[in-house]
Amino acid sequence: SQTIHQWPATLVQPVGSPLSLECTVEGTSNPNLYWYRQAAGRGLQLLFYSVGIGQISSEVPQNLSASRPQDRQFILSSKKLLLSDSGFYLCAWRGQGIYNEQFFGPGTRLTVL
Amino acid sequence: KQEVTQIPAALSVPEGENLVLNCSFTDSAIYNLQWFRQDPGKGLTSLLLIQSSQREQTSGRLNASLDKSSGRSTLYIAASQPGDSATYLCAASGTASKLTFGTGTRLQVTL
Numbered sequence: 364s365q366t367i368h369q370w371p372a373t374l375v376q377p378v379g380s381p382l383s384l385e386c387t388v389e390g391t392s393n394p395n396l397y398w399y400r401q402a403a404g405r406g407l408q409l410l411f412y413s414v415g416i417g418q419i420s421s422e423v424p425q426n427l428s429a430s431r432p433q434d435r436q437f438i439l440s441s442k443k444l445l446l447s448d449s450g451f452y453l454c455a456w457r458g459q460g461i462y463n464e465q466f467f468g469p470g471t472r473l474t475v476l
Numbered sequence: 477k478q479e480v481t482q483i484p485a486a487l488s489v490p491e492g493e494n495l496v497l498n499c500s501f502t503d504s505a506i507y508n509l510q511w512f513r514q515d516p517g518k519g520l521t522s523l524l525l526i527q528s529s530q531r532e533q534t535s536g537r538l539n540a541s542l543d544k545s546s547g548r549s550t551l552y553i554a555a556s557q558p559g560d561s562a563t564y565l566c567a568a569s570g571t572a573s574k575l576t577f578g579t580g581t582r583l584q585v586t587l
Binding site for chain 2: 422
């Protein structure tokens with residue numbers, strides 16, 4: 364069966380510090396991968412998605428970047444965090460094919476102080 | 477641009493009641509519609525997926541319907557239980573299987 368992992372589970376970082384969040388998927392190959400952010404009191408916003416290694420599409424202009432160095436690894440990064448980067452970050456995967464479900468990881472709670 | 481709306485924003489019902497959560501979307505050109513459950517501080521759990529060619533899907537006490545022409549989906553929960561308390565999110569799948577989410581309905585089932 365497929366599983367999706369995210370770490371760390373929680374993170375408190377000062378403004379201006381770098382960020383690296385990691386997501387890995389097990390039990391599948393060549394998945395589509397997604398990063399979402401859920402800010403307090405707001406809905407889920409798609410940040411990035413990837414259909415293959417090295418292929419990243421950005422949905423909104425922001426202070427963050429994403430990379431996919433391996434087939435089942437998706438990384439969210441920032442060089443300098445802003446207060447507005449605080450939120451709950453969720454990684455998701457979906458099998459190839461337009462009719463498949465998306466499955467979500469447990470999330471990372473990021474607080475920027 | 478797809479927009480997804482969920483009403484009500486919050487709902488409180490006594491245990492045992494049947495209830496309906498509503499989801500509407502503005503662009504009917506969707507591949508599927510997915511319902512999720514989110515417990516506080518947790519990730520999303522997929523409940524049901526309805527393909528664009530389907531009218532409904534059932535899983536246990538849950539039944540989801542889809543009317544693409546009117547841009548509506550409903551999630552029916554039968555015989556609600558306190559363990560059903562959570563936020564329920566619907567999401568419409570468009571190009572590149574990108575999901576557009578509603579803001580959710582926060583459900584509380586009381587004893």
